[in-house]
Amino acid sequence: MRVLQLAAFLLLASVTAVAAQGRGQASPASVRPAPAAAGQSFSREQIDTGRTRFAAQCGFCHGRDAAGGEGGTDLTRSALVGTDTRGDKIRPFLRSGRPDKGMPAFSLPDADVTAIVAFIHDQRDQAAAATGGRRAVDLADLQTGNADAGRRYFDTACARCHSATGDLKGVATRYEGLPLLQRMLFPGSGGRGAGPSPKPPDVRVTLRDGQIVTGTLAYRDEFTISITDSNGWRRSWPAAQVTYTVDDRLQAHVEQLGKYTDGDMHDVLAYLQTLR
Amino acid sequence: MCWPTCRRFVRHVEADLQVRLQGGLKTALYTSALYMLALVAPAAAQSVDPTALLKPPADSWLTYHGDYSGRHHSPLRQITPDNVGQLALAWAFQTGQTQQIKATPLVANGVIYLTTPDNIWAVDARNGRQLWRYAYPMNDGFHIGHRGAAVYKDSVFLTTPDAHLIALDARDGTVKWDVVIADAKKGFWSTNAPLLIRNHLIVGVSGDFDNLPGILRSFDPETGKAQWTFYSTPPPDTPGSVSGGATGGQMWMTGTYDPELNLLFVGTGNPTPVLNGEVRPGDNRWTCSIVALNPDTGTLAWGFQASPHDTHDWDASEVPVLVDAEFGGAPRKLLLQASRNGYYFVLDRTTGKNLLTAPFATVNWASGVDEAGRPTPNPAKEPSRDGRLVAPDEAGGTNYRSPSFDPATGLLLVSAHDAYGIYFFKKEHGKYGWAGADYTVYGRGVLRALDYKTGQVRWSHDLHGGAGAAGVLTTAAGVTFTGDSANSALALRTSDGSTLWHSGIGRVGNSPITYELDGRQYVLMGGGSALFAFALPSPQ
Numbered sequence: 054m055r056v057l058q059l060a061a062f063l064l065l066a067s068v069t070a071v072a073a074q075g076r077g078q079a080s081p082a083s084v085r086p087a088p089a090a091a092g093q094s095f096s097r098e099q100i101d102t103g104r105t106r107f108a109a110q111c112g113f114c115h116g117r118d119a120a121g122g123e124g125g126t127d128l129t130r131s132a133l134v135g136t137d138t139r140g141d142k143i144r145p146f147l148r149s150g151r152p153d154k155g156m157p158a159f160s161l162p163d164a165d166v167t168a169i170v171a172f173i174h175d176q177r178d179q180a181a182a183a184t185g186g187r188r189a190v191d192l193a194d195l196q197t198g199n200a201d202a203g204r205r206y207f208d209t210a211c212a213r214c215h216s217a218t219g220d221l222k223g224v225a226t227r228y229e230g231l232p233l234l235q236r237m238l239f240p241g242s243g244g245r246g247a248g249p250s251p252k253p254p255d256v257r258v259t260l261r262d263g264q265i266v267t268g269t270l271a272y273r274d275e276f277t278i279s280i281t282d283s284n285g286w287r288r289s290w291p292a293a294q295v296t297y298t299v300d301d302r303l304q305a306h307v308e309q310l311g312k313y314t315d316g317d318m319h320d321v322l323a324y325l326q327t328l329r
Numbered sequence: 330m331c332w333p334t335c336r337r338f339v340r341h342v343e344a345d346l347q348v349r350l351q352g353g354l355k356t357a358l359y360t361s362a363l364y365m366l367a368l369v370a371p372a373a374a375q376s377v378d379p380t381a382l383l384k385p386p387a388d389s390w391l392t393y394h395g396d397y398s399g400r401h402h403s404p405l406r407q408i409t410p411d412n413v414g415q416l417a418l419a420w421a422f423q424t425g426q427t428q429q430i431k432a433t434p435l436v437a438n439g440v441i442y443l444t445t446p447d448n449i450w451a452v453d454a455r456n457g458r459q460l461w462r463y464a465y466p467m468n469d470g471f472h473i474g475h476r477g478a479a480v481y482k483d484s485v486f487l488t489t490p491d492a493h494l495i496a497l498d499a500r501d502g503t504v505k506w507d508v509v510i511a512d513a514k515k516g517f518w519s520t521n522a523p524l525l526i527r528n529h530l531i532v533g534v535s536g537d538f539d540n541l542p543g544i545l546r547s548f549d550p551e552t553g554k555a556q557w558t559f560y561s562t563p564p565p566d567t568p569g570s571v572s573g574g575a576t577g578g579q580m581w582m583t584g585t586y587d588p589e590l591n592l593l594f595v596g597t598g599n600p601t602p603v604l605n606g607e608v609r610p611g612d613n614r615w616t617c618s619i620v621a622l623n624p625d626t627g628t629l630a631w632g633f634q635a636s637p638h639d640t641h642d643w644d645a646s647e648v649p650v651l652v653d654a655e656f657g658g659a660p661r662k663l664l665l666q667a668s669r670n671g672y673y674f675v676l677d678r679t680t681g682k683n684l685l686t687a688p689f690a691t692v693n694w695a696s697g698v699d700e701a702g703r704p705t706p707n708p709a710k711e712p713s714r715d716g717r718l719v720a721p722d723e724a725g726g727t728n729y730r731s732p733s734f735d736p737a738t739g740l741l742l743v744s745a746h747d748a749y750g751i752y753f754f755k756k757e758h759g760k761y762g763w764a765g766a767d768y769t770v771y772g773r774g775v776l777r778a779l780d781y782k783t784g785q786v787r788w789s790h791d792l793h794g795g796a797g798a799a800g801v802l803t804t805a806a807g808v809t810f811t812g813d814s815a816n817s818a819l820a821l822r823t824s825d826g827s828t829l830w831h832s833g834i835g836r837v838g839n840s841p842i843t844y845e846l847d848g849r850q851y852v853l854m855g856g857g858s859a860l861f862a863f864a865l866p867s868p869q
Contacts, residue, residue: 105469109490113473117538121766123642123723150427152836155796158427190716190753190766197715231768234716234751239771274793274815276831307771310749311691315709315717 095171103172106165114155119176120189124155127189128173129180140170192230195322203324206317210309214302217328225329234322238313239306251303256280258290258297270299375438376482377499379527383588390436390842392583393477393522398651399585400734403843406806407850412865413808413820413830419851419864420457424450429838430855432477433522433731433800435485436844440499441853442485443860446472446520449487451502455846457862461502465489470518471535476583476729477522479530481550488519492534494548508553510534516541516762522583526593526624529556533580533595537642538762540565540601543578543616547627557627561597561615573611577601578618582646582729586624587662590679593624594651594664596635598644604712604754604765605640612637617645619666619674621681631681635668637703640711641694641752642723642767643670649678650734650741656684656782665734665781667743670694671726672704673784687784689777690726691747694719712754712765722750722769724796731800731840733809735823740778740787742809742823744797748772772796774814778826788826790819800840802852810852812837818854818861834861 095103108117114125121127128134137143144166150158161169207217215221228236235243240251253269258278260266268280271287278297279289313321377391385391387405394401408416424430428445435442440460441452447468451460470490479486485499491513496505510532511517516539524531530550543561548554561578563570572578577600584595600609600616617636620629635645650665656675664678671692675685683702695704710719724746732743749772754765774792779785792798794814802810808829809821818837820830834856841854852863 109469109472112538113471116763122538122763124769157429160427194714194753194755195716235768235770238718238749238751242770243768274817275791275813275828276817276833307773310718310720310771311693313718315715318718319715 095174099168099171100175102164103168103170103175106161107169107172110159110161110165111169119173120180129177130189134173134177137170137174140167143170143173190231195230195234195319198316198319198321198323200320200323200327202316203320203322204327206321207324210312211321214305221325221328223329225326229326233325234318237322237325238310238318240303253281254299254301254303256297256299258295260290260295270301273299377437377480379481379525382525387845388436388439390434390844391480392435392525393433393479394583394585394648394731395842397526397586397588398734399648399731400650400652400736401648401731401801401840402733402735402803402805404805405843405845405850406804407845408804408808408820408843408852408865409806410808410822410829415865416820416830416832416852416863417866418832419849419862419867421862422450422452422457422459422860424448424858424860426858428472428474428858429836430858430860431474431729431838432855433840434842434853434855434860435478435480436842436853437480437499439846441860442478442480442499444475444478444487444522445858446470446475446490448475449478449485449497449502451485451499452860454844454851454862457860463487463497463502463504465493465495468513470513473518473520475520476581479523479525481525481530484550486523486530486550488521488523488532490518490520492517492519494519494523494530494532494553496550496553506553508548508555510546511536511541511544515539519581521581524583524586524593525550526586529624531584531593531624533582535579535581535598537577537579537599537601537603540576540761541579542576543580543597545580545595545622545627547624559620559622559627559629561618561620562600562613571614572600572616573609573613575600575609575613575616577603578613578616579644580646581644582648585649585651587651587678590621590662591623591625592621592630592678594619594621594649594678596644596646596649596666596668598646599636599639599642602760602762602764603640603642604752604763604767605758605760606638606711606754608760609638613639617643617670619645619649619664619676619681621678633674633676633681633683633701634703635666635672635674636670636706638706639670640706640754640765641670641719641750643668643721643725645669646729647727648731650732651678652734652736652781654736654739654781663781665741667727667732667741667745667779669721669725669727670704671721673741673743673779674702675781675784685782685784688726689743689779689784689786690745691720691749692726710752712752712767714753714755716751716753718749718770719752720749721746722748722772723767724748724769724772727797730797731802733801733803734781735803735807735809737805737807738778738787738824739781740803740823741781742801742803742811743777743779744792744799744801744811745775745777746772746797747775748796774798776801776811776821776826778823790821790826790828799837799854802841802843804843810841810843810854812841812854812856818856818863832861832863834859 116122119128268282272279432444447465468491521533547556562572579598600613618634664676671690673689694710696707774797776790792814799812817831839855
């Protein structure tokens, strides 16, 4: 387990993704949405009611057609929606939200939630049937890079942490298109469609009595440092009462964002696509 | 099917009856009032005189920005850098909603008016107790957020997700009148906190998902009668249009006002279609602009475009902050804006002439700054079929949360955001509404203190999160109130940004305000869906 923890996040992430989502070997993003599971038919009236309720409550972020708007993801390609049966996933998700990701919790009347679920499924079915969805970014759109140039760039800029034969071996079989691009630019961006968040950074906390506690980062702000220890327990300290170091390897991705030209970005993507 | 409409009809009838009943009651009371003048004199003070907005009293926060200048600065001095560490909860008001509070509360006559989409509460400013609540009937407009209310005499005004403007009796929340600002069926909605200037109630709308003209309207605050409409972009196919075929430019944020110049300053939104720039060549005036209008007529005095030909959703709706201060060796009437496109602008607000343009957040989209002080968009950073890596992202270098100008230090404090997004557009995305796709890749919120003369960052305070969360309030005592992007309300030393106090009330989603009642200074901040009032420990 220790070895696994030290392995680069992409490999681990893909393993976790498969385990968590039970989707076999293929990445969620590379699979066209499956037809709706049995028993998912909704009445036209429900769908129509859902359309107006969805527009009012969700449309600003997710678009009136559920295919993405300001800030919100394209729900017609959402992994959560893909595994939902008549609201069994969407309903609890709506109730709790994901405030840390900007998704608020909603307490809507039950009938409204049912209608919204009906509408989202209907939109998803329609999107699956349509070609060249309105806001879709297709795999073919992203093929402007030069893989050789991308390899040279990779060797200079990325090889300090990544290896084509190590952590990134076969990455193109796990991710492709937009999710691969998002993951390349900043792992964890792109929502569930781009796979799970990378493994949290390792943290080493030195207490006042000199005791050292290690774990992975669970939470950090100006006043608190919180870790998950090796037994899975959360531990927190007032940040001012301890010293700590965070091995945040993702910072290299942040710095790289300011260095890429658009050409570089597409070249590196082209190169990653060769890692099958 | 007709449920919302029927509900509203009933509401109209109720409201009408109430107005008539109150009218009768008022006549009856008037006679007795003549005999009790001394006793009712304090009651007359309950009505908010529009001239009070020119010099707001310390016990109030009468308009969205607190005053007409948009500085979001208070002269109160009871809470100081030395004692702010003792700040404690005075009370909390639970809205009971899941919606985060994004609105700036108003305070008038010891009553707080707080809004979320479809809701307004009147809350006792001394103890947080609800006095009344008005809930607008269910409707199909966007319920994305709400900025706040406006007050005038004995009325309080609420805009709605389906773009209505409602006048309520400030005493009990009964509807006085309800008028349509714009047609919600076409895609307009409103989150706007109206701005009152004398007898003009100025109201903006939103509407990014349809190709709609940009409109700002003025209404009579007594009757709801429409007075004028300003178009930032004309209705489609208007001859002689300066917008180059663009629609949009919605004025969804509350403007500021200079009574000496009699000019209203408003930021305008992005053009539509949003990401498809091909079908709207040229600068697309007056989208992404600061416009100066005569509040009596709605006529344009001048305009300055912060983002010519925007293709990234960077409206220039952020607060145009009015400051009278020295610039270039002479006292000037300035207008400061930290704009969503990541650039800080200083304008001469008499003429609209640009005095300074400087980035305050990470930007990579402009190839330079032109003679008029406008950043020149780099065509290579327009959304494309294969995607362009652009800074900032769609949420921008800053957003609607109020900045604050502190006169003592000359600092403009801005909730800034260093971020990257990838922007896509291909012909198949069409030319209606969003017309493209964009994805945030990374963002980091940081509070920045800008020297107003140079735009240089004097200090930064990390907000520990992916996005800017809260607006900013400064006080004459040298304390800055804001919230971080994690979990805390913050008090900072304005001169250097160091932390003096914090409270883990949840993410602050609005702009803090302050007022003094019974000799006690309160600071209000929204944490999640609750409103928190902090004060120094009560002497009792």
